[in-house]
Amino acid sequence: MRCRQWRRLSPRCGVKISQGKMNNQMNPIIQPRRICLRPVPILNALFFCVVACIAEAEQLSDTDLKNLLARIRENPVTRADFQEQRVIRLMNKPIVNSGKVWFQPPNKFRREVKGDSPSLTVSDGRQLWIYYPNFKSAERYPLGKRSPLDSTIAAINSALNLENVESTFHIAAARADNGWELELTPRTPSMKRVFQKLTMRISDNLQTERTEMLQPNGDRIATTYSNQTRAPLPPSTFEFTPPPGTDISTPLGQ
Structure with missing residues (x-):
């Protein structure tokens, strides 16, 4: 049963x-x-x-932030290697670049991009050159006199030397492991057209290790820096003469 x-x-x-x-x-x-x-x-x-x-x-007070920026400016970084990743909304894969960059406050810099699409960008504070070796072409842009590129140059210079950053950005800073985290948001409409927010990772030895820029269209540019030095640079670093046979254009018409 x-x-x-x-x-x-x-x-x-x-x-x-x-x-x-x-x-x-x-x-x-x-x-x-x-x-x-x-x-x-x-x-x-x-x-x-x-x-x-x-x-x-862990948020820094206004006094602590002021002291931190002063310490960074006392002995600014002048040269670094960089690795850059651009995340573009309309593309499936990020664009990765690497190269070297040189800075001299307040508005001089040189940026060399290596790889299959090399380029050279040089600013002497009065004009900016972008040279494309593969195409033997160069673009020249005037700076100052309220040039549309002035905001872009200010954003680039903020990445490593933080020169005069208080006048153009709202800054929030906090102490982090072995360094500081800074968040910069633009004050002016012209700067807001360049990017919405710039976050920075500063090491204990007062060097920028990483930056991430959020652009108005949602694209992001993350850059890491290494092999940084503070040695003085010769004036020729920020000079550029187009090679013979270069096709030169002035997109801003000046």
């Missing part, structure tokens, strides 16, 4: 459930998992509250 498995009615819904399923519900391994899932929202709220409190405690 075969015995049927004993079944009982569920007190909650009046449906019959098997003894095996009831055993699973009372299993000491399974059941605590169900009980522990309930307070997760509370634990998450407490966790984010703690994180927010820590972040608030």
